Amino acid sequence: MHADTELHLCIINGYPQASRAKFERDHVAHPHDLFIDFFQRYTPRAQCDVLFVADLDTPLPASDALAAYDGFVWTGSDLTIYHDHDPRVTRQIELCRAIFQAGPPQYGSCWGVQMAAVAAGGKVEANPKGREWGITGELRQTEAGRQSLLLKGKPERFKGFIMHLDEVTRIPEGGTLLVEGDHTHVQALAVTHGKGEYWATQYHPEYNLYEMAQLIDARAGALVKEGFFPSEEAVHDHAAELRQLFDDPINEALRAKLGVGDDILDDGIRQQELRNWVDYLVIPGLVD
Secondary structure, three states, rough: OOOHHHHEEEEEEEOOOOHHHHHOOOOOOOHHHHHHHHHHHOOOOOOOEEOOOOOOOOOOOOOOHHOOOEEEEEEEOOOOOOOOOOOOHHHHHHHHHHHHHHHEEEEEHHHHHHHHHHHHOOOEOOOOOOEEEEEOOOOOOOOHHHHHOOOOOOOOOOOOEEEEOOEEEOOOOOEEEEEOOOOOOOOOOOOEEEOEEEEEEOOOOOOOOHHHHHHHHHHHHHHOOOOOOOHHHHHHHHHHHHHHHHHHHOOOOHHHHOOOOHHHHOOHHHOOOHHHHHHHHHHHOOOO
């Protein structure tokens, strides 16, 4: 923990207003709050501003305002990044490119890794395998990943929280694949572009088992429609088991049934990427 470190961070929430309102109706935590919770624990003196960038009436910060931040964090989003006719999307890509030019480090999960790729010249498309949800299969560090500071202290093979339909299909120039998976090949990237660097994961280190259960509950209709469950009741039963394990993490029978290990339950393992981003990309860039 960096108890005395003062940081000024901007958390960019990529969800449109209607989706944020649905989160509230479904009792799902806002993703920016999950990041704020992490920073309150790890860098308690950090000031975190939240920017609702998908709202068209939210002005984009000028370049001098961007440069004044110590770092930017991108949340997930339910928008589709390759719909380049949607101004809620295009203004986000424009902002990411401006941050690359201004220079502060960026981190993002889910939508964030897709943003890192597209803003630097890569490509994202619908995953032909369909939705990846809940908890990933085994993820693997690449050779570059094993050398990267983003993954320092992380197991070479691990699982993570996930909920998405799209995937990075072309890594941009300046991008390095750090983690790969079977359902979705690109699971983590480091992207150097312009004056900045962006570390990103397709999976969600900011989530915990309880919040993923809440999100699964909220997506019950889609999970049934896509064939993962026979009924919404079955979805809710599965989510209830995840919440039960959150409350009783040493329940070995439930851990085995759900395929959940310490890499999911232990904050010290699951959130290593976030700590590394602070330690090795944000703090070294601070100006005394």
